[in-house]
Amino acid sequence: MSMLGNNFVICNGYTSPFIERKKLIFYHIPKSAGTTICNILSTLLDDSFRLLGPLTSNSGFGTHRPQITSEEYFIKERNNIENKNFIYGHFSINLYNFFLNSLSITLIRNPIDRSFSHYNFQAQRGIIDTNTNLKDCFDEGFIPDNIITRQFSGNLNSKLDIEDYHLALKNLENKINIIFDFDNSKSLINYIISIYDLPNVIFQNQQITKNKYLKKNQENINIIKIFNKYDFELFKEIKEKGLFFIPPEDKKVRIKNKTLFWSQNDPVYGNTKMLINKEVEEIINYMNKNNLSKS
Numbered sequence: 001m002s003m004l005g006n007n008f009v010i011c012n013g014y015t016s017p018f019i020e021r022k023k024l025i026f027y028h029i030p031k032s033a034g035t036t037i038c039n040i041l042s043t044l045l046d047d048s049f050r051l052l053g054p055l056t057s058n059s060g061f062g063t064h065r066p067q068i069t070s071e072e073y074f075i076k077e078r079n080n081i082e083n084k085n086f087i088y089g090h091f092s093i094n095l096y097n098f099f100l101n102s103l104s105i106t107l108i109r110n111p112i113d114r115s116f117s118h119y120n121f122q123a124q125r126g127i128i129d130t131n132t133n134l135k136d137c138f139d140e141g142f143i144p145d146n147i148i149t150r151q152f153s154g155n156l157n158s159k160l161d162i163e164d165y166h167l168a169l170k171n172l173e174n175k176i177n178i179i180f181d182f183d184n185s186k187s188l189i190n191y192i193i194s195i196y197d198l199p200n201v202i203f204q205n206q207q208i209t210k211n212k213y214l215k216k217n218q219e220n221i222n223i224i225k226i227f228n229k230y231d232f233e234l235f236k237e238i239k240e241k242g243l244f245f246i247p248p249e250d251k252k253v254r255i256k257n258k259t260l261f262w263s264q265n266d267p268v269y270g271n272t273k274m275l276i277n278k279e280v281e282e283i284i285n286y287m288n289k290n291n292l293s294k295s
Contacts, residue, residue: 014251051089109182
């Protein structure tokens with residue numbers, strides 16, 4: 001796995017000692033690079049299904065604009081999900097018993113960076129004004145508090161307490177098969193394409209919030225810490241317990257003559273998104289010749 005210019009990432013995969021046959025379940029935490037991952041894997045894995053809707057009824061639009069949640073959507077679509085190979089969305093551990101005998105994964109981001117990203121994303125979409133006070137965003141539900149703890153304790157709307165924190169940690173340890181670190185998020189795609197024997201991938205990150213409206217100063221960091229105290233403890237404990245996935249050191253090179261190319265703006269062979277019957281190196285050479293890999 002390596003980087004090209006223009007934020008292109010190359011995932012060649014590696015030879016896996018086994019081929020995974022279980023359905024894949026991705027617990028997508030908002031603003032944690034999940035959109036890129038979901039779009040890529042849903043293209044590569046047959047019979048994928050996205051559970052639409054936010055984690056909580058007021059996620060992202062404030063308390064005045066309730067939405068149909070992903071779990072409510074699940075109830076509606078349950079009969080259409082049973083035979084899907086890849087299920088993903090902003091749903092909580094409350095659905096765990098429906099996905100037994102599956103490979104469950106998630107990607108966790110530092111709560112400070114996740115909250116800044118969430119604010120900037122909301123401002124970019126026009127959901128909040130660019131000068132909206134950060135504390136007001138948490139108070140009014142434009143940015144959910146302790147979203148990781150909520151997602152993995154199952155307490156989506158009520159006030160959290162220490163028991164919810166302990167339950168979230170227990171569920172992450174015992175019910176989520178693989179926890180990936182946002183700072184090493186590319187290893188998720190590399191690992192999944194290896195164990196499921198999927199094509200190589202060359203991609204650009206998606207839903208990157210270009211504008212940084214919120215100043216990353218100590219005042220705002222302190223506000224984030226106040227509203228996310230359980231997430232901070234959770235993130236700290238996950239790191240200290242060594243729960244984050246560590247890629248294998250003795251990776252063996254594999255040969256795949258099929259590659260998924262996924263770009264936001266820079267086409268290759270006339271397309272921004274396509275499966276190409278070529279090895280990665282051949283595509284890279286083409287990109288270099290056509291200045292597509294220049295930063």
